[in-house]
Amino acid sequence: MLLEMKHITKEYGTLRANDDVDLSLREGEILAVVGENGAGKSTLMKILYGLEKPTEGDIYINGELQKFRSPHDAMAKKIGMVQQHFMLLQPCTVAENIVYGHEPKKSGIFFDRKRAAAITKELCEKYGLSIDPSLIVSNCPVGLQQRVEILKVLYQDASIIIFDEPSAVLTPQEVGELLKTIKKLASMGKSIIIITHKLSEVMEVADRVMVMRQGKRIKEMAKSETSIEELSFLMVGRHIVERKIPPQETTGTVLDVQDLVLSGSDKKNILDHFSIHVDAGEIVGIAGVSGNGQSELIECITGLTQITSGDILICGKTIVGKTVGERRTAGCACIPEDRYLWGCAKQATLTETSIMAHQREPAISRYGILNTKGIQKFTSGLLERYDVRSGGLSQKTGELSGGNLQKMIVAREIELNSNLLIAAEPTRGVDIGAMEFIHSRLLDKRAKGDAVLLISSELTEIMTLSDRIYVIYDGKVAGEFRKQDATEESLGILMMGGESNEPKAV
Amino acid sequence: MSQKLSNRRITSGLHSAWNTMRQPLIATILGLLVGAVVILACGKNPLSVYAEMFDKSFLKSYYLFSTLTRATPIILCAMATAIAWRAGYINIGVEGQMIIGAFAATVSALFIPGSPILIAIISFIIGMVAGALYALLPAVLTWKFRVSMVICTLMLDYVASYITSYFVTYPLKDVSGDGLALQTAQLDPGMWLPRLTPKNTLHFGFIIAILVVVFMVFITKKTVFGYESKMSGFNPSFARYGGTKQVKVMMITMALSGAIASLAGTVEIFGLKYRYADSMFTSTSYAWTGLMAALIANLNPVGMFFVSIFLAGLQIGGSAIQRSLGIPLEISTIIQCCITLFVSVKLVFNFIKKRKAKSTAAEKGGEKA
Numbered sequence: 048m049l050l051e052m053k054h055i056t057k058e059y060g061t062l063r064a065n066d067d068v069d070l071s072l073r074e075g076e077i078l079a080v081v082g083e084n085g086a087g088k089s090t091l092m093k094i095l096y097g098l099e100k101p102t103e104g105d106i107y108i109n110g111e112l113q114k115f116r117s118p119h120d121a122m123a124k125k126i127g128m129v130q131q132h133f134m135l136l137q138p139c140t141v142a143e144n145i146v147y148g149h150e151p152k153k154s155g156i157f158f159d160r161k162r163a164a165a166i167t168k169e170l171c172e173k174y175g176l177s178i179d180p181s182l183i184v185s186n187c188p189v190g191l192q193q194r195v196e197i198l199k200v201l202y203q204d205a206s207i208i209i210f211d212e213p214s215a216v217l218t219p220q221e222v223g224e225l226l227k228t229i230k231k232l233a234s235m236g237k238s239i240i241i242i243t244h245k246l247s248e249v250m251e252v253a254d255r256v257m258v259m260r261q262g263k264r265i266k267e268m269a270k271s272e273t274s275i276e277e278l279s280f281l282m283v284g285r286h287i288v289e290r291k292i293p294p295q296e297t298t299g300t301v302l303d304v305q306d307l308v309l310s311g312s313d314k315k316n317i318l319d320h321f322s323i324h325v326d327a328g329e330i331v332g333i334a335g336v337s338g339n340g341q342s343e344l345i346e347c348i349t350g351l352t353q354i355t356s357g358d359i360l361i362c363g364k365t366i367v368g369k370t371v372g373e374r375r376t377a378g379c380a381c382i383p384e385d386r387y388l389w390g391c392a393k394q395a396t397l398t399e400t401s402i403m404a405h406q407r408e409p410a411i412s413r414y415g416i417l418n419t420k421g422i423q424k425f426t427s428g429l430l431e432r433y434d435v436r437s438g439g440l441s442q443k444t445g446e447l448s449g450g451n452l453q454k455m456i457v458a459r460e461i462e463l464n465s466n467l468l469i470a471a472e473p474t475r476g477v478d479i480g481a482m483e484f485i486h487s488r489l490l491d492k493r494a495k496g497d498a499v500l501l502i503s504s505e506l507t508e509i510m511t512l513s514d515r516i517y518v519i520y521d522g523k524v525a526g527e528f529r530k531q532d533a534t535e536e537s538l539g540i541l542m543m544g545g546e547s548n549e550p551k552a553v
Numbered sequence: 554m555s556q557k558l559s560n561r562r563i564t565s566g567l568h569s570a571w572n573t574m575r576q577p578l579i580a581t582i583l584g585l586l587v588g589a590v591v592i593l594a595c596g597k598n599p600l601s602v603y604a605e606m607f608d609k610s611f612l613k614s615y616y617l618f619s620t621l622t623r624a625t626p627i628i629l630c631a632m633a634t635a636i637a638w639r640a641g642y643i644n645i646g647v648e649g650q651m652i653i654g655a656f657a658a659t660v661s662a663l664f665i666p667g668s669p670i671l672i673a674i675i676s677f678i679i680g681m682v683a684g685a686l687y688a689l690l691p692a693v694l695t696w697k698f699r700v701s702m703v704i705c706t707l708m709l710d711y712v713a714s715y716i717t718s719y720f721v722t723y724p725l726k727d728v729s730g731d732g733l734a735l736q737t738a739q740l741d742p743g744m745w746l747p748r749l750t751p752k753n754t755l756h757f758g759f760i761i762a763i764l765v766v767v768f769m770v771f772i773t774k775k776t777v778f779g780y781e782s783k784m785s786g787f788n789p790s791f792a793r794y795g796g797t798k799q800v801k802v803m804m805i806t807m808a809l810s811g812a813i814a815s816l817a818g819t820v821e822i823f824g825l826k827y828r829y830a831d832s833m834f835t836s837t838s839y840a841w842t843g844l845m846a847a848l849i850a851n852l853n854p855v856g857m858f859f860v861s862i863f864l865a866g867l868q869i870g871g872s873a874i875q876r877s878l879g880i881p882l883e884i885s886t887i888i889q890c891c892i893t894l895f896v897s898v899k900l901v902f903n904f905i906k907k908r909k910a911k912s913t914a915a916e917k918g919g920e921k922a
Contacts, residue, residue: 351793372796381794389794392787399784403795406777415777 048110049074049238050095050207055104057090062438064090065101066262072207077229077239079249079270082259082282083478084450085436088242091259092209095240096128097121127205129196131212135184141191142167142180145198170198175231190221197228208232210241212476214248226252244282244478246275258282283480290511292490297326297514300363301378301466301498302348307357309343309522317343319522321357325467325498330489332513333502334538340522341502342384345471348500349381350374362466375404380463382456384471384502386449390456393445397437398426400444401459433458434484450477457485461492468492471502486512506535506542520544577849577860580895588888595880602874606885609877610870618753622825624865626651626834628762629817630843631850631857632769637688637810639773639852640782640802641789646691646706647814648840649713654684654815655822656717659829660725662740669743676744677819684815685808687713692807696800714835721831736830746824758820762858765813769854772809782806817843842868845893864889 050072057065065087072078080088093099095106097115106113108124115121118128135144142163151162167180178194187195193213200208210229214222229252233239243249249256250270257267258281265281280286302325309318318340325331335341346352348359350371359366366374383389391400402422405411410421426440435455437447444452453474460468470489474482489512492499503509509516516533518526518541525541589599609616630647637644658680665672691705718735727738746757773779782802785792793799818834826833834840842864850856871885 349794370796370798371793372798375796383794388788389790392784392791394787395784399780402780403784403791406780406795412777417775417777417780419775 048072049108051107051110052091052095053105053107055091055094055101055106057087057094057099058102060438063262065094065104068104068259068262068264070095070257070264072238072240074206074238075233075236076254077233077241077252079253079256080240080242080259081244081246081249081256081278083244083480085448086259086282086478087262088259089211090262092128092211092240092242095121096126096209122203122205125204125206126209127200127203127207128209128211129193129200129213133192133196135192135195137185139184140180141178141182141184141187141195141198144184144195145170145180145202147199149203166202167198170201174198174201174228174235176228188221190217190224193217193221193225194228201232205237207238207240210239210243212242212244214243214245222248246278246479249278250275260284279479282478283483290486290490292512295328295493295514297328298496299327300324301327301361302500303358303360303363304344304348305358305360307344307347307359308355309340309347309352310355316355317522318347318354321519321522321524323517323524325500327466327498328493328496329514330493330499330501330512332509332516333500333519334506334509334516335504335519335525335542337504339519341471341519343522344519345381345384345469345502348374348469349379375463375465378466379469380404380460380465380467381469382460382471382473384475386452386456391444391452393443395444396441397430397444397447397455398422398440401426401429401455403459404463405459429455429458429462433488450481453477454481454484457488461488465497467498467500469500469502472504473501474503474505474508506538510535510538518542574856576851576896577856577892580849580892581863583895584888584892587891588884591884591887592880595884597878597880602878602880605878606867606870606874609873610866615753616869616873618750618755620862620866620869621759622754622756623869624862625756625758625762625824626817626821626837626839627843627846627861627865628858629765629813629820630840631846631861632762632765632843632854633810633814633817634840634844634847635852635854635857636769636772636782636813637806638847639786640806641786642692642695642803642806642810643703644688644691644706644807644810645703645844646688646709647810647817647843648834648838649706649710650684650688650811650814651818651840652710652713652717652834653687654680654811655818655834656720656829657683658815658819659737659740659822660720662744662823663725663738669741672741673744673823677816677823680815680819681812684811684813684818686811688807688811688814689804692803696803714832717829718831721829727828734830737828740823740827742827744823745827746820754825756820756824758824761816761820765816766854766858773854778802778805814840842889845889848893849896851896 048071052068052070055065055068055070056063068087068091070091080091082088090099094101097118097120106115113124136147142160145167146163151159151166153159164180167178171177176194176198178191178198182191184192184195213225217225226248229239229241241252253270255267255269256273256278258265258278260282304321304323307318307321308316311317321340321344323331333341333344343352347354350366350369354367361374361377361379364377366377366379369377387393402411402425405425410418410425412418423440429435430437433454435447435451435458437451447455457473473485473489477485489499489501501509501512510533514530516528516530516538517524518538520541521544528538585603592599592602610620611617630651633647633650634644658676661679662672662676665675687709691700691702691709694700694705695702721735721737725737726732727734727736729738749755749757749759773783781792781797784795785797785799785802789799817839821839822829843861846857846861846864850860867885867889871882874880874884875882
């Protein structure tokens with residue numbers, strides 16, 4: 048056995064992040080560690096990589112007991128990690144990034160750029176990855192940046208490579224590439240641990256699967272002996288039922304975007320005569336490859352960006368020129384697409400994060416004075432009803448796992464009880480359990496007769512939840528579908544900028 | 554169950570108190586150690602020097618009152634710094650706002666006729682308004698022209714200092730005495746702030762400082778404005794998304810900052826010096842000591858109150874040992890700066906972390922666009 052972790056337990060205060068977990072890895076094998084957010088996968092890997100010290104338990108490599116005090120020790124034992132959030136020097140070239148830390152030197156002093164580029168080329172050839180060593184990292188798309196991370200780990204001659212949620216930031220095509228790379232690395236004798244909660248990826252690459260739930264190892268099995276259904280059952284601890292969404296009559300228009308134009312810096316319109324409407328009691332999806340104007344659309348509606356021309360109405364009243372706060376009062380809630388940039392402040396406590404946009408409600412404050420008891424009641428109510436697993440009200444927001452933070456933001460925005468809810472990437476990077484939960488809340492919102500505008504790069508999410516679907520391409524509405532008319536193919540063609548064969552539906 | 558819960562709450566409370574206090578305490582110990590090395594280099598025994606310093610700053614009542622007197626403007630400067638900093642506006646122009654505010658108050662007190670107590674109160678208010686306006690100037694420049702607030706506020710320190718310098722050198726110079734000192738005439742004794750003890754210098758300004766601390770605690774913990782400004786400081790995008798009016802937050806925080814800064818100078822004049830003298834605030838560097846206190850206490854109002862007193866004590870004790878043991882006064886400056894330095898190490902770490910997080914977030918946003 049190449050690597051063994053035995054009886055690993057990790058406690059943070061009263062929270063047991065890992066509870067007597069065993070893990071083993073053979074040479075040339077791909078092991079997938081799956082589990083919901085907060086199941087303890089990342090903690091386990093941090094321990095293996097020397098970023099955290101276990102409260103109890105030991106790590107053996109080739110039967111030898113190891114004590115990792117820092118990632119440096121782990122790297123010395125040929126353990127490498129491809130981080131979820133890349134640790135790259137943005138203004139430097141690919142080659143510079145790869146050799147960083149162990150730079151080739153001329154006469155023992157000067158950095159040898161040519162040699163660095165040559166090393167990069169060699170590595171690329173050896174492992175069949177292609178990248179131009181002279182590219183500046185900040186100009187590379189995310190998929191390439193990840194490749195740089197992988198090459199960096201390979202340059203450090205790692206034989207055990209940990210991938211932490213590698214596909215979370217990638218487009219579907221990039222994911223395909225990545226999985227190929229992983230398989231190739233394994234075939235060349237590298238041993239791989241991949242942490243993920245995307246089960247289709249697991250089924251594609253893994254040899255063995257280990258399921259974690261609430262810090263414990265639930266089960267481990269060969270991939271051939273299991274299925275997506277079984278894995279999702281083990282991860283969540285219950286069966287996921289397929290959803291039946293009852294049809295529902297809509298009443299009146301809530302959001303009406305009329306001929307919206309947002310011009311960019313280079314005269315090209317980011318949003319180009321964009322018109323959509325969302326009625327009360329329906330979920331309307333915006334399908335599209337990200338970067339086609341979705342983010343800007345959200346910013347225009349919420350008031351973070353001023354529009355160039357056109358009109359936006361909520362419940363028949365124009366909100367153009369109004370401040371963010373006034374639009375929120377007018378009935379516009381928003382689950383932001385980037386939860387760390389817009390959705391919270393990492394250093395703030397859970398109470399502080401949860402009352403944002405609620406701070407002037409009578410239960411929270413009167414005459415500008417905060418009602419501490421009311422706030423605590425409000426926040427604990429949210430945490431309880433929306434099943435946010437936390438370490439208490441005064442915990443720092445940044446310490447919540449991604450899925451729990453997302454649930455909290457969803458809770459905060461739904462509790463605004465607004466007529467319109469914009470849900471942007473509401474389940475990005477969250478696990479099945481949380482995803483199902485968030486979807487249910489969105490459907491509840493619809494059942495209450497409110498309007499939901501769903502913006503997502505996950506086509507399945509759009510197709511499951513939406514009553515109506517718009518396709519956005521290059522800042523324009525490329526098509527509109529009723530739920531029953533939409534197929535993955537028809538949407539997909541329009542999303543890529545193609546022309547629909549049929550005349551526009553609806 | 555509830556017993557257990559309350560126990561847990563107590564331990565978690567202690568835990569968070571320890572977490573906030575840990576860094577300043579370690580920094581203080583390290584600072585004192587560096588000071589000890591310097592004292593050793595002077596050929597003295599650090600322990601006995603520290604004992605003497607402590608004795609002549611906190612233990613003997615006369616010195617304790619001197620310490621508190623000195624701490625008064627420092628506390629107010631720390632509060633002025635903190636209220637802007639916690640909202641993310643790096644106002645390092647507290648000194649300038651203090652000079653302009655205090656000078657305006659002094660001039661009002663000298664020239665507006667009327668009953669002394671009433672005029673004193675009016676002068677305080679005029680001083681605060683002047684300080685607030687002087688702080689709003691960089692705020693407006695930042696808002697309208699995206700000028701760096703750090704540079705702008707810092708430069709305005711010099712502007713304030715030289716403007717007042719002109720006035721006390723020429724038009725408002727006191728010619729009643731020997732006419733050598735660059736200072737205004739003395740205030741009417743009826744306007745002086747009362748002393749808290751008959752034999753010492755401690756004056757009513759200290760009470761005002763305590764009231765401002767209470768005000769700060771109230772603002773930060775209990776008001777929507779305090780909440781919104783804190784969130785703006787943590788993550789301006791988040792605050793904006795939540796409907797906070799950022800320009801309003803900036804204007805109010807800067808105005809409050811300037812008003813409190815002006816109080817720091819005004820109480821020093823009405824309580825201790827009774828006149829405005831050239832460079833009276835620059836040479837004492839109250840504003841910068843206050844800024845250090847704010848840094849060391851991590852902008853916590855109660856923490857800043859005690860740290861300010863501690864730093865004032867270091868200065869009082871420092872001058873005492875210079876007199877009695879012949880150790881240069883600079884020793885207290887060395888200790889003070891070392892403590893700030895050791896505390897800021899953490900601040901810089903946090904700042905770098907934030908920058909990193911921000912830039913990765915920005916990249917994410919960027920690759921989408």
